[in-house]
Amino acid sequence: MTGPAPLRAPPAKRSKQAGKAATSAVEAGRRKALLKTGALQNAILNSANFSSIATDEKGVIQLFNVGAERMLGYSAADVVDRITPAEISDPQEVIARAAALSVELGTTITPGFDALAFKASRGIEDIYELTYIRKDGTRFPAIVSVTALRDDELAVIGYLLIGTDNSARRHAEEKLRWTEESFRLMVESVSDYAIVMLDPQGHVVSWNTGAQRIKGFHTDEILGRHFATFYPAADVGEGKPQRDLQQAAVDGRYEDEGWRMRKDGSMFWANIVFTAIRDQAGNLRGFAKLTRDLTERNKVEAILTDATAAAEKANLAKSDFLSSMSHELRSPLNAILGFAQLLESDSPPPTPVQGESIIQILNAGWYLLELINEILDLATIESGKLSMSLEPVTLNELLLECHSMIEPLAQRRGIHMSFPRSDAPFCVNADRTRIKQVLINLLSNAVKYNRAGGRVSVDCSANTASGRVRITVTDTGAGLPPEKLVQLFQPFNRLGQEFNGEEGTGIGLVVSKRLVELMDGVIGVESTVGEGSVFWFELPSSAPLELPAAVEPLTAADAAAENPEGLRTLLYVEDNPANLQLIERLIGRRKDVRLLSAVDGNRGVELARTCLPDVILMDINLPGISGIEALKILRGDRTTAHIPVVALSANAMPRDIQKGMEAGFFRYLTKPIKVSDFMDALNVALAYAEENHGLQP
Amino acid sequence: MASNLETAGPKILIVDDQKANVRLLEHTLRRGGFTDVMATTDPREVTPLHLQHRYDLILLDLQMPQLSGFEVMQQLQEIRAAHPVAILVLSADSAQSTAALKEGADSFMGKPFRLTDVVERVQSMLNSAAHKGAEPAPLRAQ
Numbered sequence: 151m152t153g154p155a156p157l158r159a160p161p162a163k164r165s166k167q168a169g170k171a172a173t174s175a176v177e178a179g180r181r182k183a184l185l186k187t188g189a190l191q192n193a194i195l196n197s198a199n200f201s202s203i204a205t206d207e208k209g210v211i212q213l214f215n216v217g218a219e220r221m222l223g224y225s226a227a228d229v230v231d232r233i234t235p236a237e238i239s240d241p242q243e244v245i246a247r248a249a250a251l252s253v254e255l256g257t258t259i260t261p262g263f264d265a266l267a268f269k270a271s272r273g274i275e276d277i278y279e280l281t282y283i284r285k286d287g288t289r290f291p292a293i294v295s296v297t298a299l300r301d302d303e304l305a306v307i308g309y310l311l312i313g314t315d316n317s318a319r320r321h322a323e324e325k326l327r328w329t330e331e332s333f334r335l336m337v338e339s340v341s342d343y344a345i346v347m348l349d350p351q352g353h354v355v356s357w358n359t360g361a362q363r364i365k366g367f368h369t370d371e372i373l374g375r376h377f378a379t380f381y382p383a384a385d386v387g388e389g390k391p392q393r394d395l396q397q398a399a400v401d402g403r404y405e406d407e408g409w410r411m412r413k414d415g416s417m418f419w420a421n422i423v424f425t426a427i428r429d430q431a432g433n434l435r436g437f438a439k440l441t442r443d444l445t446e447r448n449k450v451e452a453i454l455t456d457a458t459a460a461a462e463k464a465n466l467a468k469s470d471f472l473s474s475m476s477h478e479l480r481s482p483l484n485a486i487l488g489f490a491q492l493l494e495s496d497s498p499p500p501t502p503v504q505g506e507s508i509i510q511i512l513n514a515g516w517y518l519l520e521l522i523n524e525i526l527d528l529a530t531i532e533s534g535k536l537s538m539s540l541e542p543v544t545l546n547e548l549l550l551e552c553h554s555m556i557e558p559l560a561q562r563r564g565i566h567m568s569f570p571r572s573d574a575p576f577c578v579n580a581d582r583t584r585i586k587q588v589l590i591n592l593l594s595n596a597v598k599y600n601r602a603g604g605r606v607s608v609d610c611s612a613n614t615a616s617g618r619v620r621i622t623v624t625d626t627g628a629g630l631p632p633e634k635l636v637q638l639f640q641p642f643n644r645l646g647q648e649f650n651g652e653e654g655t656g657i658g659l660v661v662s663k664r665l666v667e668l669m670d671g672v673i674g675v676e677s678t679v680g681e682g683s684v685f686w687f688e689l690p691s692s693a694p695l696e697l698p699a700a701v702e703p704l705t706a707a708d709a710a711a712e713n714p715e716g717l718r719t720l721l722y723v724e725d726n727p728a729n730l731q732l733i734e735r736l737i738g739r740r741k742d743v744r745l746l747s748a749v750d751g752n753r754g755v756e757l758a759r760t761c762l763p764d765v766i767l768m769d770i771n772l773p774g775i776s777g778i779e780a781l782k783i784l785r786g787d788r789t790t791a792h793i794p795v796v797a798l799s800a801n802a803m804p805r806d807i808q809k810g811m812e813a814g815f816f817r818y819l820t821k822p823i824k825v826s827d828f829m830d831a832l833n834v835a836l837a838y839a840e841e842n843h844g845l846q847p
Numbered sequence: 848m849a850s851n852l853e854t855a856g857p858k859i860l861i862v863d864d865q866k867a868n869v870r871l872l873e874h875t876l877r878r879g880g881f882t883d884v885m886a887t888t889d890p891r892e893v894t895p896l897h898l899q900h901r902y903d904l905i906l907l908d909l910q911m912p913q914l915s916g917f918e919v920m921q922q923l924q925e926i927r928a929a930h931p932v933a934i935l936v937l938s939a940d941s942a943q944s945t946a947a948l949k950e951g952a953d954s955f956m957g958k959p960f961r962l963t964d965v966v967e968r969v970q971s972m973l974n975s976a977a978h979k980g981a982e983p984a985p986l987r988a989q
Contacts, residue, residue: 480939
């Protein structure tokens with residue numbers, strides 16, 4: 151090889167040369183610098199991450215470092231003094247580069263090493279991308295920086311080509327391009343939203359399918375036009391488009407809702423979001439504008455709102471209608487029933503035929519009244535206005551009461567009834583009046599839809615798994631096929647019974663179901679055609695009320711409260727025998743108090759008027775008039791107004807208690823009864839009655 | 848107009864704008880043994896009639912066109928201290944009946960009613976009104 155000495159200079163040799171010069175202290179600094187330079191060059195040359203290829207002025211490789219060996223797969227010996235870098239580059243690229251440079255520099259550059267080094271030879275800094283080909287024929291993209299090496303006279307003595315493997319960057323770039331492309335395609339294909347890019351002045355620079363659909367402009371019609379085109383003329387006149395952009399530029403984002411205009415001049419109600427787009431330096435590059443056409447959505451929302459309002463209104467109207475209808479029907483019915491009753495008991499009495507007709511009128515009338523009441527009942531339940539008072543109820547007594555109520559009907563029909571023996575005490579947590587209503591309904595159905603001479607049996611059992619008590623009513627009627635069973639609990643569905651001349655409203659079971667569910671229970675039926683049906687319901691079981699075992703000695707306080715003048719009277723208005731029994735036991739301890747009781751509000755009021763008790767103890771949820779209504783009657787009556795009335799109720803919600811106190815109860819005690827609280831309240835009420843005694847007429 | 852159905856015993860006034868109801872109650876009470884029963888279909892006459900006849904009990908309808916039962920009770924309330932009278936409200940609307948108790952009614956019955964129930968209720972109200980009139984005689988068992 152001709153030309154300058156190879157540039158490959160082992161570091162050790164350089165050190166040795168520096169070592170020779172070390173004898174002079176003057177040269178120490180220079181040697182140090184040289185050492186440093188050598189170390190630096192050494193580091194660069196031996197870097198495995200850069201390929202460093204040095205050539206002579208003709209391009210023949212003189213130096214091929216470790217990085218080059220590693221990247222290209224050649225050893226230095228393979229290439230040094232043998233080939234030029236052009237021979238390890240993609241030949242097509244070299245040709246293309248030669249052609250491009252020829253045009254650029256206005257001179258003919260032959261494909262070959264010249265194409266790679268020409269610019270550098272002219273002192274122009276040159277960095278370019280090209281594809282290197284490895285020894286094994288595989289390729290990789292590289293970025294190559296070319297520098298001319300010159301001697302002291304500035305004559306070119308060779309070239310240094312430093313290359314880096316560009317695969318990773320290329321890969322990243324491709325990925326980015328792919329992402330950008332997919333994103334662009336995605337944006338373009340969105341048809342529900344108009345996605346439009348604006349330049350900083352507000353000119354449209356991109357347009358998607360949604361924009362075309364919503365606004366009617368085709369891409370080539372709108373690109374470059376100002377976005378004020380989409381605003382109604384009045385808004386444009388006020389400068390709104392510029393204001394909107396300004397707002398977005400200041401805040402980064404601006405959302406607006408209002409009328410916008412389509413290509414054909416028609417308007418649509420739109421939601422628009424502007425987002426300012428800035429580069430890394432914070433310079434405004436434009437805006438992304440997202441537009442939604444809300445016209446459709448608004449229509450749907452309006453329809454839904456109207457429909458909901460209409461449904462609520464209709465529901466209210468239904469409740470009001472049912473309630474007022476039932477009152478309106480009662481007045482004429484009152485006359486019908488009233489005069490029929492008068493005729494029935496007239497003197498001279500009606501003839502047998504007339505009597506027959508009168509009975510028909512009365513039966514139909516009372517049936518109609520029952521129907522009206524049940525409709526009103528159902529309407530009350532469905533409007534959520536029904537109040538429930540859940541407390542421990544002993545089923546034995548309740549069943550006895552139901553038995554005596556239904557027995558006359560059963561006897562008329564020749565139906566034999568059997569009830570469970572009373573030795574198994576079942577207790578449920580429920581509203582006493584409502585269980586009775588359910589049970590009477592099931593029993594009267596069982597009697598009415600039975601066969602002649604049939605049987606009805608009632609049973610109770612504990613369902614330990616669910617913690618409930620099950621009450622079953624079994625009849626020996628015709629039974630129901632499965633398809634009819636499912637219709638049973640639907641209002642007014644009498645399953646064809648309306649043609650059998652049997653009275654009934656078809657509401658009873660619906661009401662029963664609702665009531666049982668309100669008491670946390672379940673109701674159901676099993677039936678076998680030809681054998682009969684079993685209606686059952688389950689209610690949460692409860693521990694029976696604990697009764698104090700024996701009469702205990704009076705406490706000092708109780709003794710002090712005793713009235714030396716004689717016996718005091720306590721009236722207890724309560725429909726639940728279990729509660730009554732408990733109070734009886736408690737009062738049994740008090741030698742100074744006697745207990746009277748009434749099972750409903752009206753009787754309670756009557757008894758209060760005739761017996762004038764010292765204190766009244768009042769349940770709230772009573773059959774007929776409620777405890778609160780009864781209290782009002784007592785308050786309104788001059789003779790009973792002074793009697794302290796203590797409420798005793800299972801309604802223990804603060805709201806209930808407040809309502810009770812507002813109604814004018816002396817005290818409000820909640821069930822289950824706490825003996826000490828009860829005794830305290832009783833003593834206070836007795837003392838109050840004593841003090842006020844003298845004030846009474 | 849008021850019609851007087853004569854003789855001694857407790858004095859009762861029936862107030863209802865429906866003639867049918869008035870007739871029905873008149874017959875019922877007469878058969879129940881009450882002889883001094885008057886009636887009116889015009890609620891505006893109630894107060895003047897009471898001042899004139901001093902009734903023991905008034906059977907009062909609530910929904911009447913000229914004057915509601917509530918307004919009648921308000922008028923009565925003003926003279927009731929001097930001229931006591933028991934008021935039995937008869938109404939098809941249970942919510943209104945309850946409200947009537949607050950406005951001075953002593954008791955109420957729903958419509959339609961059983962005639963025997965009306966007679967019983969009137970009887971018991973007159974009994975307790977008689978107690979009221981009597982000197983304090985609180986029942987105290989010894």
